[in-house]
Amino acid sequence: MKKFAFTLLLMLFVLVLPEHGQAAAANNKIFLDGKELTAGQSAPVENVGGSVMVPLRMISENLGYKVDWDQASKTVTIGQTGTTMKLVVDQTAASVNDKTVVLTNAPLNRNGTTLVPIRFISEQFGLTVSWDNDQKIVTLITPETGGNNTGSGGGAADGGQP
Numbered sequence: 001m002k003k004f005a006f007t008l009l010l011m012l013f014v015l016v017l018p019e020h021g022q023a024a025a026a027n028n029k030i031f032l033d034g035k036e037l038t039a040g041q042s043a044p045v046e047n048v049g050g051s052v053m054v055p056l057r058m059i060s061e062n063l064g065y066k067v068d069w070d071q072a073s074k075t076v077t078i079g080q081t082g083t084t085m086k087l088v089v090d091q092t093a094a095s096v097n098d099k100t101v102v103l104t105n106a107p108l109n110r111n112g113t114t115l116v117p118i119r120f121i122s123e124q125f126g127l128t129v130s131w132d133n134d135q136k137i138v139t140l141i142t143p144e145t146g147g148n149n150t151g152s153g154g155g156a157a158d159g160g161q162p
Contacts, residue, residue, distance in 0.1 A: 028136045030054060032062050045138055046115060051105040052131050053115035054138055056087070063125060063142070069114075076107070076114050085124060089114060096124060 028045035030037045037058055046053045056076060057067050066079040074089040086095040092106045101120075108115045118138060122129040128141040 028138075030058070030138045030140065032059070032140045033142055037062055044110075045136065046108070046110070048108065048115075049105050051117040051119065052138060053105065053108060054118050054121060056107070056114045056116045056121075058113075059121055059140065060125075065125075074109070080125075083124070087114070087116060094120070 030045060045055075056078070060067050060078050063080075068077045068079075069075075070077070076087050076089075078085040078087075083097060084095075085097075087103075087107045088094075089109045090106050092103045094101045094103055101124075103117055103120055105117050118129050118131065121127060121140070126143045128143070130139045131137070132139070
């Protein structure tokens with residue numbers, strides 16, 4: 001009876017755990033304003049220490065920001081009108097306009113791609129971010145800049161949803 005229970009438990013681990021790991025890597029998707037981002041997906045979206053980590057270059061370039069990489073210092077610099085951000089791989093301290101910002105998780109390097117916490121993306125770029133854990137989908141929405149404001153509040157730029 002003990003052998004049967006052990007064999008059943010072993011089969012459960014072999015069948016369930018590898019499938020879970022493969023599904024997490026293969027099914028992660030990122031949508032920006034309703035459009036799926038697929039370029040440069042050599043590194044998947046990852047959940048690290050409770051933080052969803054996304055490929056920084058793919059997000060920032062699709063938003064039209066300039067991204068530079070310094071291999072020697074492992075520093076990525078993101079430039080947009082009036083804002084310069086610097087992040088160093090494996091360090092939780094980042095720089096935004098020469099002011100230090102502490103990240104929940106340090107940027108990671110996966111297959112030559114820098115992954116950063118999605119919360120950092122939302123706070124610094126003013127995006128609304130949502131994470132569907134069941135489907136492993138990150139949804140990013142840029143703030144409204146037009147005249148569609150009804151005056152009722154709740155917009156993406158006012159810190160609505162995390």
